[in-house]
Amino acid sequence: MPAQTVYLNGQYLPVEQAQVSVMDRGFLLADGVYEVIPVYGGQPFRLTQHLQRLRNSLAGIRLDLDVSDSQWSDILNRLIADQDSTELSVYLQVTRGSAAKRDHGFPSEVSPTVFVMVNPIPPLDPKLAQQGIHAILLDDIRWQRCDIKAITLLANVLLRQQAHDLGAQEAILVRDNLALEGAASNLFVVDGSKLITPPKSRYVLPGITRDLVLELAPAAGLVATEQDIPAQSLPGYDEIWLTSSTKEIMPVTLLDDKVISKAKPGPVWQRMTQAYHDFKQTLGQDSCP
Numbered sequence: 001m002p003a004q005t006v007y008l009n010g011q012y013l014p015v016e017q018a019q020v021s022v023m024d025r026g027f028l029l030a031d032g033v034y035e036v037i038p039v040y041g042g043q044p045f046r047l048t049q050h051l052q053r054l055r056n057s058l059a060g061i062r063l064d065l066d067v068s069d070s071q072w073s074d075i076l077n078r079l080i081a082d083q084d085s086t087e088l089s090v091y092l093q094v095t096r097g098s099a100a101k102r103d104h105g106f107p108s109e110v111s112p113t114v115f116v117m118v119n120p121i122p123p124l125d126p127k128l129a130q131q132g133i134h135a136i137l138l139d140d141i142r143w144q145r146c147d148i149k150a151i152t153l154l155a156n157v158l159l160r161q162q163a164h165d166l167g168a169q170e171a172i173l174v175r176d177n178l179a180l181e182g183a184a185s186n187l188f189v190v191d192g193s194k195l196i197t198p199p200k201s202r203y204v205l206p207g208i209t210r211d212l213v214l215e216l217a218p219a220a221g222l223v224a225t226e227q228d229i230p231a232q233s234l235p236g237y238d239e240i241w242l243t244s245s246t247k248e249i250m251p252v253t254l255l256d257d258k259v260i261s262k263a264k265p266g267p268v269w270q271r272m273t274q275a276y277h278d279f280k281q282t283l284g285q286d287s288c289p
């Protein structure tokens with residue numbers, strides 16, 4: 001099997017030859033940001049929105065990077081063309097680069113490290129559609145700029161692992177008694193024909209899937225609102241969903257030890273999932289999905 005090609009600082013290289021200095025601030029300080037972009041039928045999904053969020057994240061950590069959308073597109077398309085599959089996930093990371101010495105303050109002379117790799121997207125587990133997932137509520141121990149998609153993910157890693165240790169697939173994070181989002185997903189609840197998600201803030205990642213679900217809600221017969229969700233109110237809702245680019249819309253059927261939506265994915269989830277898949281089919285017919 002030919003070695004996977006990745007992009008690193010202007011070069012396309014076999015993954016084994018792509019090397020970064022140990023002085024890179026991504027390695028020493030987790031000083032960087034990233035994006036994960038799904039690819040369906042060989043085409044990046046919601047690329048404009050992902051690249052806008054990348055620019056916002058870069059601005060959030062005061063990192064100047066001069067790469068245009070069409071340059072990003074060229075890089076992604078070249079890596080996608082190298083793959084056998086057309087169902088992929090792009091991982092894109094920008095760090096502040098490597099400096100002569102380790103110091104918290106920004107170095108004066110430094111150029112960013114830009115890395116992109118593309119991998120087959122794991123197919124969604126069919127058990128998900130039949131059974132839904134188990135989520136647990138945990139205290140949100142992250143920092144106060146969760147709107148930045150930073151590579152500084154230790155809190156998310158520990159929270160997700162705590163969920164796994166308890167046999168759950170995801171942690172729903174709670175701050176000041178409000179349920180905000182998952183360790184790597186956004187949160188929705190269903191109340192009759194009302195779809196509710198927490199408003200964007202410093203404590204929530206502005207998810208691309210979240211925005212698309214809000215956009216598709218009216219066509220799926222739902223009234224979408226952005227509203228705080230008290231953690232203790234969660235078990236009372238008809239349905240709970242978690243959304244992300246790689247897992248799409250996951251129905252939660254067990255929250256801690258409480259059964260949600262009669263222990264199976266609910267009818268509103270079915271409708272929204274259908275609307276989401278129909279929208280994905282428009283890729284290729286619509287040049288700007």
Ligand SMILES: Cc1ncc(COP(=O)(O)O)c(C=O)c1O
Binds near residue numbers: 036182185
């Ligand atoms: C903390 C967090 N919230 C939400 C999301 C979902 O964002 P998106 O739909 O853009 O994948 C992610 C994705 O990884 C995430 O890490």
